[in-house]
Amino acid sequence: MPDTLRLERLCSFTHNNAVYWTAFSPDGETLATASLDNTARLWNLSTRELLGTLIGHGDGVAFVGYLADGRIVTASLDQSLKCWPAEGGAALMTFSGHQGYLTCASAARTGTLLASGGFDKTVRLWDAQSNLAVAVLSGHDDTVQCVAINNVGKLVASGSEDHSIRLWDPESKSLLKTITGHAGAIEGLAFSFDDRLLASASADGSVRLWTTAGDPVTVFESKSCRVKSVVFSPNGRWLVSGSSDGTLRVWQPANPRAVLEIPAHKNTIYGVAFSPDGTLFASAGFDRTIHLWSVTSE
Amino acid sequence: MFARQLGIQPMLNLFGSGSRFCDGISRRSLLKIGGLAMGGLSLPDLLRLEAANGRTSHKAVIMVFLSGGPPHQDMVDLKMDARVEIRGEFQPIATNVPGIEICELLPLLAQRMDRMAIIRSLVGSEGRHAAFQCMTGHGVNGQPAGGWPSLGAAVSKIQGSVEPGTLPFVGLAPRMKNAPWGDPGQAGFAGQAHSPFAPNAEQARLGLTDISVESLRNRRLLLDEIDGLKREAEKRGALVGLESQYQAAFGILTSNKLIDALDLNQEDPRVRDRYGRGSTENAGYGDAGPLMNDYLLAARRLVEAGARVVTLAYGRWDWHGRPHGTNFENARDHLPVFDQGLSALLDDLRDRGLEKDVSVIAWGEFGRTPVINKNGGRDHWPQVACALLAGGGMRMGQVIGSTNRLGEHPKERPVHFQEVFATLYRCLGIDVGRTMLPDVSGRPQYLVDPINEPLPELI
Numbered sequence: 001m002p003d004t005l006r007l008e009r010l011c012s013f014t015h016n017n018a019v020y021w022t023a024f025s026p027d028g029e030t031l032a033t034a035s036l037d038n039t040a041r042l043w044n045l046s047t048r049e050l051l052g053t054l055i056g057h058g059d060g061v062a063f064v065g066y067l068a069d070g071r072i073v074t075a076s077l078d079q080s081l082k083c084w085p086a087e088g089g090a091a092l093m094t095f096s097g098h099q100g101y102l103t104c105a106s107a108a109r110t111g112t113l114l115a116s117g118g119f120d121k122t123v124r125l126w127d128a129q130s131n132l133a134v135a136v137l138s139g140h141d142d143t144v145q146c147v148a149i150n151n152v153g154k155l156v157a158s159g160s161e162d163h164s165i166r167l168w169d170p171e172s173k174s175l176l177k178t179i180t181g182h183a184g185a186i187e188g189l190a191f192s193f194d195d196r197l198l199a200s201a202s203a204d205g206s207v208r209l210w211t212t213a214g215d216p217v218t219v220f221e222s223k224s225c226r227v228k229s230v231v232f233s234p235n236g237r238w239l240v241s242g243s244s245d246g247t248l249r250v251w252q253p254a255n256p257r258a259v260l261e262i263p264a265h266k267n268t269i270y271g272v273a274f275s276p277d278g279t280l281f282a283s284a285g286f287d288r289t290i291h292l293w294s295v296t297s298e
Numbered sequence: 299m300f301a302r303q304l305g306i307q308p309m310l311n312l313f314g315s316g317s318r319f320c321d322g323i324s325r326r327s328l329l330k331i332g333g334l335a336m337g338g339l340s341l342p343d344l345l346r347l348e349a350a351n352g353r354t355s356h357k358a359v360i361m362v363f364l365s366g367g368p369p370h371q372d373m374v375d376l377k378m379d380a381r382v383e384i385r386g387e388f389q390p391i392a393t394n395v396p397g398i399e400i401c402e403l404l405p406l407l408a409q410r411m412d413r414m415a416i417i418r419s420l421v422g423s424e425g426r427h428a429a430f431q432c433m434t435g436h437g438v439n440g441q442p443a444g445g446w447p448s449l450g451a452a453v454s455k456i457q458g459s460v461e462p463g464t465l466p467f468v469g470l471a472p473r474m475k476n477a478p479w480g481d482p483g484q485a486g487f488a489g490q491a492h493s494p495f496a497p498n499a500e501q502a503r504l505g506l507t508d509i510s511v512e513s514l515r516n517r518r519l520l521l522d523e524i525d526g527l528k529r530e531a532e533k534r535g536a537l538v539g540l541e542s543q544y545q546a547a548f549g550i551l552t553s554n555k556l557i558d559a560l561d562l563n564q565e566d567p568r569v570r571d572r573y574g575r576g577s578t579e580n581a582g583y584g585d586a587g588p589l590m591n592d593y594l595l596a597a598r599r600l601v602e603a604g605a606r607v608v609t610l611a612y613g614r615w616d617w618h619g620r621p622h623g624t625n626f627e628n629a630r631d632h633l634p635v636f637d638q639g640l641s642a643l644l645d646d647l648r649d650r651g652l653e654k655d656v657s658v659i660a661w662g663e664f665g666r667t668p669v670i671n672k673n674g675g676r677d678h679w680p681q682v683a684c685a686l687l688a689g690g691g692m693r694m695g696q697v698i699g700s701t702n703r704l705g706e707h708p709k710e711r712p713v714h715f716q717e718v719f720a721t722l723y724r725c726l727g728i729d730v731g732r733t734m735l736p737d738v739s740g741r742p743q744y745l746v747d748p749i750n751e752p753l754p755e756l757i
Contacts (some may be wrong), residue, residue, distance in 0.1 A: 037579070038583065268624075286627045
């Protein structure tokens, strides 16, 4: 069975400051990027031109994502999240409540659930349908650095400077499990597309795989510095991480060593994403750059 | 004043107000560029002053203000024997001067160490987030009547213009959210006539704020308008009978030298590429100077066009850590650009025979904490900082001073900001031990406290 991933760089986009996140639209036609320059930008993947800029946040934008209906969600260090029309323009709604920098967010692939975390050590849930705050989930002992909602919108994972991962039930708004094992801050989290696995990236230099029940599966040691970002390929065969040394590493569940290492950025890679059909990949870095890659396997 | 006798507005607005250029800039605001930036009816005053002063050889200073306080221990004073919480992420590299090492992110400067001097023990910072101390050598508190003049203002007052039609003091800092970082150097008791010509801080965009093709096209139109204005003035005889200072002042405003110096489109693109060009966007969150290497090139061009002091605010170095990026992420962002730009400037000055006349200094308002905070940042550390100097006929290829093992405080040869200023004034041909300027109360003031002398290591 062919199982070698190839990434070929197609083009690059830039912001005026570090790029913190990137996401493909559900139809795969647009790439959204979030930056410390206080904006999010939308890029047409056919023409590779800038479609628009989302302006309205008062500090760096840490996250941009899409809801199933095509609306765009941004989250900013200014402690707010905003929803925008798919084509850009003025913000439709704003969520606020965090009592410190908002550092991370996630949008459910199905439904309208949003999650965010930040310096106030809380995970907050929001409903992009009703425009209401749903829950404030407390328990982490330090800054929440990353958060992820699984694909069916029934499980929320959060990672913190306190070295722990916490799994939350968004319906009961309760803690399901605290996962330990990393020796450093949790910097990135991602669910597999079949919702069976959770990957965590850590400042301890490792990427770990867990079942969504919180049981350990695999440890990938990158022997690099901080691993900042992680994502599964849609087919579940690969895991790609981005590190503070600017390197992309491709992992396979059965292999403890990276099967591919690409020096991709001149600075920390904050965001990684696959297109819904798995044919494109994007990486976003503190070097103000987003690289778009074609994905092939053999 | 003569202008009023002619029934025209001051500020050399020869044809009254209301007329606007194609990009919405009024003639008045255009003419303000030279005038208001220099404090009202300043150019004639300046030229009178120039006439009253003897000429000196054209020594100059280019001051690169690293807004926010650069991390000395991650640039030129790496502490590899310290524990990891202090040491940081970078490795030292050898320079072309045996025994001197600097950060691995400054490889181009490392190869030019023989043409630089590093001060590792800069002290006396008042710990204020502002350009003021780097521009004046003094703290904000306890200023004499009228306030301390910046280096450029004092030099403008003492030495005047290099020749008619040139400006002695230019500040390239743009407007920024944190105004104290955008201070290009105040006039203080030198008088508003000696404020910097500040093309990027004015609303009128004669300067370098936009380097897009469109803006260049507009600026070309703007320059065409200036030419038209000049022709119209000559045709109407509006300049006839004006005081010679006014004619000269008008000459500055319409001076090809000045405009050419600011028009980097006239520079060989290969030279701009060597500098690295850079971004016109204010760095950080719009609150600090842009990481704009074109401005370093513009500084050289302005010196060649007669400027004695050119200041610029460069980048945002206030790296407290996440969520705005760790100290090290920001260093990886800034240092390579700074390395390229400053190296190109040093090469350019040497290649154009300016190295002995033009002093270059790059520094910030303070250093940063030895201990890396929990967010991967370093906080303010006024106890010690660093400075990079070059050119000016100074003795290069050396490190002055040292810090203790953890980079907390000077171990050898503490150097005060004012000693650096005494050195820069000396390079400009001004003896701070003998030169005094009256403050607005008429009391004579030394430019720096007389206890401070030029650094003997450099002179």
